[in-house]
Amino acid sequence: MTVLQIDVLLLIEKLVLIAIIVLASLGIALYTTFAERKVAAILQDRPGPERAGPFGLLQPFADGLKLIMKEEIIPSHANKGLFILGPALAMTAALMTCAVIPWSSSVELFGRKIDLQIADINIGILYIFGVVSLGVYGIMIGGWASNNKFSLMAALRGASQAISYELAMGLSLIAVLMLGGSLSLKTLVEQQMQPGALWNIAYQPLGFLIFFVCALAECNRTPFDLPEAESELNFGYHQEYSSMKLGFYLFAEYVNMIMSSAVMACLFFGGYDIPFLDEKTLSPNVAAVLGLLALLTKIVIFLFVFMWIRWTIPRFRYDQLMNLGWKKFIPLALFNMLLTGFFILMKQEGTWQSVTHLFNK
């Protein structure tokens, strides 16, 4: 059945997939806020939220209800349209990333082969970069529209931080792309799944370190949470926000964390690959479900590391942050790129001798 040259079934399949992935991301984000409070509590040797429901499991719903029920205040001197646009953009940009992440291999349902990925475009990683660079606008517009000096300063800080770390992030990624030879996340994951192939972390430990720190900075997480430095900026770029608009900003941060964890798992830790198991021996549906669980486990581990860092390491000073980004990470990423190129060349030419031969030419 086709309408306007589109396969309607494909359209329905993709729409259902989008709905499931977006809702699941939001659900995981909901419980990530809860996990954050619990992890903080454990690290600080206190019980944490435990009143709402068994073990405090209903706490995120109580928080959400509180945020929704609160009075919505739009400051009288704020730019009303942009004030609303800010949190909406932040949330949209955070959720858009999930379109190119391969959540698992394909399943067969009702006689159809369904890829558990919304769009396998051949520029997957660049798409993520494009969306990440748009996330800046959510912060900037919100900070500016609040018509508050502290909000504006925090927004500018956040934007310049995000732009600075995007550079090092991109450079560290180039080394991975040189290894894989593709920009599609699915292809990169499948290459790491080949029998005998190692995860990219084995080839790119330095690249992963740079990428991870840059991901922390992009998500405005401690030690890079300068846009929210309450001791210097009162509350940060969302100072004037209240009710669910504030909730959107806070929530977008957690969605960003999940998405960057998923990207890191796909690029460096084999995505939905299960270690020491050849997925081809399983039936496709079982392999897909197990693969999804493997990816989720990797994401949860990354999320825990994010929280662990937040409650262990103090915040950077602003000049330290810029120094680290521009003077340490960019040269380091360039060096990593050079090193990767050298090793790829060595592998192509065979041995050391042929490499020295190449230089003597």
Place this chain on the structure above:
Amino acid sequence: MSIIQILFYLLSGLAVFAALMVLLSKNPVHSVLWLIVVFFAISGHYILLNAQFLAIVNLIVYAGAIMVLFLFVIMLMNLNAATEPNQHIWMKLAGVIAGGCFLVMLVSLASQAGDMANKTVLMKEGNIGLIKELGKILFNEFVIPFELTSVLFLSAMVGAVVLGKKDNTQ
């Protein structure tokens, strides 16, 4: 009408409307945001032409980096409709001359449009815009200009770091 045609008209309409809003907005911040919408629409056109790489690079470079700098400057200078300074008569004259030149260019373009009348754009065809083909061409046919440009970019990046360092030693 096929889906590509519908998308084409939608994107074209959006691009023209947003471009008009860039000019008509009183608030410079709104102008910048409308300009970002224009970039999005143009990127959509690139995708219709099967040039995905160009589309996403257009977004990353223009919408993601350059427009952020525009916003920076405008927000820090706090240019509002209310604080707009009285423009000098020379500025207005320069604007008229620049606009006139643009009009002449548009008229000459429109007069040449007759050549294009019976030609159709190849939508969603050709693979020159795909990153693989682009890479092959860049690294085979145009390798020297390409490498020169990348050295230029690298030196600009190093220059930025050096400038930052200079400030620190004072």
